[in-house]
Amino acid sequence: MDTSKVSSLEELKDLDMDFINDIGWAKVMWDSLQACLKKSFLNWVDTVLTMSQNEDDVKEWRSTFMEQFEDRCYELVTDIRELHEQVLVNIEKYLNKTQVLCKMLQADMPVIGQHKLGLYQEQFQLKRQMRELEQMVEARTSEVNQLRSKQLELCKNLGREPILIKDHPLPSLNEISDLKKHIEQLEQETFDRLEKFTTVKGELIEIINLLGYTPSTQFELAVITGEESDFKITEENMESLDLFLYNMKKELNNVKEEIYQLRTKIEQLWNMLDVDFVEREEFRKKYVGDSLNTLEALRLELKRCESLKRANIKVFVDRLRQELVEIWKLCHCSESVRYEFRFFDSDTYTEDLLELHEVQLKKWKIYAEENKDIIALLNKHHTLWDKMIELEQNATGADRYNNRGGKLLKEEKERNLLSKQIPKIEANLLDLAERYQLRYGVPFLTFGNTIESYINNLHANRENAKKLKLSARKLQKEATAINPSTSHMTSKRILTDCPSTDPKKYKYTPRKVFTEPKKNPKQLQVPKILLTTLSKSKRLSVERKKRLDKIRRLSRQKETRDSSTYIEFQNDLSNRVDLRSTINVAVDNETVVKENFKSPARQRGTTPKSVGKKSPNLPNKLTAVKSQIKLIF
Template identity: 55%
Template sequence: METSSLRKRFTDLQDLDMDMIKGITWAEQMWRTLLTGLTKTFLNWTQVALKMSNNEEDLQEWVQVFTEHYEDTCCELVSDIEYLKSTVIANIESLLQRVESLCKTLKIEMPVLDIDSSCLYKVQHQLKKRVEELEHSVETRRRDLNKLRQKQLELCKSLGREPRVIDDNPLPSSDEILDFQNHIERLEQEKFDRFEKFCLMKEEISLMTRELNVSPSTEFEKNVLSQDDSKFMVTDENMKDLECFHKSIKRQLENVKEEISHLRSNVDHYWDLLEISLQERQEFRQKYTGNSVDVLDALRLEVRRCGDLKKANIKVFVDKLRNELTTIWEQCHCSESAKEDFSYYISDCYTEDLLELHEIELKKWKAYYEENKEMILLLNKHMKLWNKMIELEESATGPDRYNNRGGKLLKEEKERNLLSKQIPKIEDTLRELAYKYEKHHGYEFRTFNKTIEEYIYNMHSDRENARKEKLSARKIQREQPMLTLTPAKSALCLFPGSITPSTMCTSKRKLFDNPSTDIRKKIKTSSRLVATEPKKNKSKAYKGIIPKIILSTTSQSKRLSTERKKRIEKIRRQSVLKQRNNNLRHENVSSTESEYMNFENEVSSRVDCRSTINPFLVPLPDTPAPATKTPVKSISKQGSSHRTRPDHGTPTNPKFSAAKTNLRMNF
């Protein structure tokens, strides 16, 4: 550097105040060191110069050289420190640019640095530290991004998809990296789900192929059923092919099962028609089990074989089908017109078409039965209960209805009450089912060519007509003339009060043995007179008048033995028991019996009318007939009792008293 320029620069230095270094330790110490060194240097230099010469010119020359060297040295020192400052500033600028570049790469904002208020070296240090941090973040993010890319590449290859493209300059932001990670996680989950689905489908396909007894044919099917699962890639295309393969195998198995079931049904039908032995059937079933293709082929061959045999025995099979048709027609409550609609039933042209027509007709009625099975079974149940109710009603009016052995009357009454509750419920259910049938099919359901309403109405109508016919028959029987009676009963009606129940048994036998015998000669004179004395019974079951039997006490004491007294007491005890049973029965008496009792009471109240059913209860001419007829027991010599009026109870305490008569009874 030239001396003139250095001097000029020295002169251009600022005139600063010494106060600027106050409080700065290193500056004050350096200033003291410089003053001390400059003083020593100046004094030593002066001493040497004075010793060398006293010439003013020489000393002035030496002083100028010393001064110039000093100024140059000072300028160099300042220049060095300024150069160092510029170097630091340049470094700071470079670091700032690096920070800016890294922030752009990381897609973050530029950090704010307080350069003015901070020392340059401190700023430089801070920037260096920030650059190191940013470079580490960039390196870490780039490394993570590469890993995610590699992972995505593998997953997309497994799934058969294109990978997502993501740039690294600038690097993706944290949010973008997080979204990319979520994308990869979804790919992993989808791969896991697909693999799980593949395992399940593979297991199902394996089971179905084993059941069908088939082997894989294509390379894809072999990869699916391979023991090594890694051979199968869960790509979109492979998964679609896998689903198609699974559906096809499943459809094939269903078709095979359906066809095998149909063929087995046909084989059983053919076996029944051909009357194949049970042993041969069992051997075939044991040999061909399952739903494999081999079983299907075997069943097809068996059907073909049985079909050939069937063609050779068409007439036999047609007759069997006609028997089955007759049975199913009866089960379906078919009318004659419905049967006549199938005109081929009476055809004698035995061909394969005729056999097929019978099979179609049989299937039609079987399907009809299955469709309306509930209503048909309910109709059968209704018919059964109805017949049982009619049977109980007939037994309730039969001559032996009071043979109450083991509580028979009470059991029948309970059964009647149960039937009276069950039958209306069944009829309501039948009406409801018939309404649903008509609503669904558009026409009414028919049982033996009758609608449900007609069927129920006819049942009740027939029952009511039968009841009225019975009442009419009883009325006609009561109004028959006395000549229609048997000889013994005619005698009783002609001579009321002359024959007692005890003499009826002996006289009847004699009259039938010899009809020409004079009745009056066979009857002995008797002082007994049978009469009725009205007496009110306190029992709830009898609101009418219970007659008494009044006998002569004199003849009674003479004729009744101790044994007969015991029998009478026994009969009275039995009467009490029967009275209790009749009371129970009377509480649930039917409307028919009530009407009959009213009719009987009305007839009994007439003096000029006599009962044609019980000849023993003929009122005397002088005795008014009771308003209500009640049962009277006749006691024979053997002590047997005869019920004369089954519609009423038996008196619990019959009494005997004496009475005179104008007729003599001959024994």
């Protein structure tokens, strides 16, 4: 028996048969091996016995049998051990590959041995898991490549730097989700930019058509004439596109503004030059819209008209001076304004003189526009004030007692309405004047006076006119009482030269009522009421209102004292023949004559027989009118 063979069997460890008691397949296999060994051994012995009884031969055959048997037993153990080693190697390999795949996928390693399987089963389990991980890596790699390619395309079109995507390890599921969102944002931004490009391109084409503009740069040509798909919607290109649109809009606005100004100037020059209407219409029809061609044509026309204007400067200066006079009058300017503009009377007709007049006219047009409300209100107040003075004069006229188709009632209604409107307008004027002074630091002037002075002067002149009338009546009565002979002679002369006082035969001529005293120093001198000018800046609106209310209250009280209703006056006039208005000179003289004939009876205090009777010569058409009209006489 070979010692090497024996030594190989000796390498195997000795095991107890008890450890296979609980392993069923091992006990079955052992029983089967024993039966096979017994049967094969007995057959081998039987064959050997039949072949030879020689001990040397049997020893040799026995040695061969044992040697081969030991070799086969060792080979069987070696084979299974080699398989065991291979399984261990495979498990290690699968584990390493699984670990690499998990790192690529940024996933956790699977738990090994949790099911307590044998090495061979664990090998297959690891192999299956490894295959699944490989498929996941392959799928994720493909998805990442697609996302990377899509991102590169979008970023290239948008002109942006793409987000770096690594292959080792591959992005996790969360990172892939974020990457998809990022790509969706890029797609949305691409869509928005394309939509904006389409819109802007449409606007640009419209503006270019309006202006007749020709693209000059390569970028403008690419935008206007190129395909939308060829345009790179990078941030730089989009900024250039916005700038292009801004410049075109600005150019359009500038062209429109310049065209409007040119048309205005040309119209003014046409009016100055008296250009034929047909020629104007032909030019307007030929050059319409806001194109650059129209702009250039208007520039040439303006240049031509200005050349003609320079040849006719004197005519234009005279026209501008007429317009200045009108605008000064509109703005309630005094003569000092004209004197301040020292070039108004200049006879050196140059372009500079013409330009100075144009600037002055423009200045006052702006002033009129900015203060149109206060100017309009002043004009309205002036109109209403004149109407009120006219009504007051009509109320003191000689024919005020004649019923002129109900005119008295209409005039009384107008007076009542004006007495309400004028104070409101005056309050508004004072308020506007105060705002003007706060805004500009100077008072608003109407023909050289402040609005407050203007209003105070109007009321003062009105009061002066009333006092002059009362003083004239008083002096006339005093003169008649002092020199009755003169009055008697004058009355006789008037009665001789004038027709009868019968209203049917004699028509009274109403006396003119002067609102201002005459300037003759020999006549009655009535002291003027001097109104102190209040402070222009510190006077409060409350004080002005109190002052105006006081003036109006005194005026109303005066009117109440000096007036009576129409019915009372007519009844008293009917009962007392001796009373006549001092307004009409003829009527007053006639009254004086009648007083001379009846004076004794009156001086004694006796009552004439005609008292209480109506005068047959007086008209009674208005006696039936029921009114409370107040007449000032």
